[in-house]
Amino acid sequence: MSAAVFVSADEVWLGGWRGASLLRIDGNRLDWVAPLAAATERPTFHVPGTIFGGFTDSHVHLGLIDPDLLVAGGIARVVDLGGDPESIVALRDRGRVDASAVAIEFAGAFLTAPGGYPSDRSWAPRSSLREVATPQQSGAAIGELRGLGATRIKITLNSNAGPVWDDGMLAAVVTQAHAVGLPVVAHAEGPGQAQRAARSGVDTLAHTPWTERLSDDDVAHLAATLxxxxxxxxxxxxDYGADYATALDNLTRFVAAGGRVLYGTDLGNGPLPTGLNERELVGLAAAGLDAAGIAAAVVPDVTSLDTRISWIPNISTDPAATASWFASSTVLAVASLKELFA
Ligand SMILES: [Zn+2]
Structure with missing residues (x-):
């Protein structure tokens, strides 16, 4: 059981298409070895179709959904972007030891200005908020969240729903997070807030901007910075209207300008399927992402194939059906591949 096993697959995505490949299973790890045509080892069995790192939803709220449904729904990994940190830590710890549970990274509590969004929302418990007014307070909050295991910091800049930090405080928060190795994800909403986020050094927007049509210059700046x-x-x-049209227009120009897109649904916000959302994939395709672009969006950070993979039983051949092709994926534990395919 402990000896490594070599397997072949028709196609593998590892930040790029690798084509027919030889891979090695070692316990619950799967490693890419070589193009199949150049491989010297013989595969023990064949995995038909396409292998990816586990598909990731980069924007969820675990406190508002049933996390146990995610893996069966096609999502292997999630990034929680706001909730009670202690309860998220408990879920994350389970995902670390149980390959059938979803793998979790998290931001933990929202950092916001005093009285800022989402401090007035019924879905946001007090424990999910850190209202900070000074760099001393934000530094303490960032240190606390980092100590709990947060892998990024979530901030809110929502001028439509309350106060936001001034430029000096915003820059201080971003600098403090970066100084301890944590990227910053911003909820930017209201005139000019996405542009402020980009100027301050924010790494990721939690949403495609939808409250205004961005200028081409602003889109180019966003594409170059976040x-x-x-x-x-x-x-x-x-059932889409003006907000969807504005967001899709902004995202389409962001893609055309070379910007990096992450698949994320804001799971927990309204009637979304608890798993891979085909409508979100359709939106990514409409914004101009091809199969490689969508693969990069659903597998943002995975450079190895450990523990959980996403698998599609064939290879992509119809560019017009890219979204439905990704939606036909299944999350598999690496340890189960032999049982499934040998
Ligand atoms: Zn959210």
Whole structure:
């Protein structure tokens, strides 16, 4: 059981398409070895179709959903972007030891200005907020969240729903997070807030900007400085209007300008499917992402194939059906591949 096993697959995504490949299973790890045509070892069995690192939803709220449904729904990994940190830590710890549970990274509590969004929202418990007015307070909050295991810091800049930090405080928060190795994800909403986030050094927007049409110059600046988490489908859940159209237009120009897109749904916000959302994938394709672009969006950080993979039983051949092709994926534990395919 402990000896490594070599397997072949028709196609592998590892930040790029690798084609027919030889891979090695070692316990619950899967490693890419070589193109199949150049491999010297013989595969023990064949995995038909396409292998990816586990598909990731880069914007969820675990406190508002049933995390046990995610893996069966096609999502292997999630990034929680706001909730009670202690309860998220408990879920994350389970995902570390149980390959059938979802793998979790998290931001923990929202950092916001005193009285700022989402401090007035019924879905946001007090424990999910750190209202900070000074760099001393934000530094303490960032240190606390980092101590709990947060892998990024979530901030809110929502001038439509309350006060936001001034430029000096915003820059201080971003600098403090970066100084301890944590990227910053911003909820930017209201005139000019996405542009402020980009100027301050924010790494990722939690949503495609939807409250205004960005100028081409602003889109170019965003594309050069930060990534955008898509969250298109929350603007109507299939029954779309002006907000969806504005977001899709902004994202389409961001993609054309070379910007980096992350698949994210804001799961927990309204009637979204608890798993991979085909409507969000349709939105990514509409914004101009091809199969490689969507693969990069759903597998943002995975450079190895450990523990959990996403698998599609064939290879992509129809560019017009890219979204439905990704939606046909299944999350598999690496340890189960032999049982499934040998
Ligand atoms: Zn959210």
């Amino acid at each position: 990534a955008i988490t898509s969250t298109l489908d929350i603007h109507g859940y299939g």
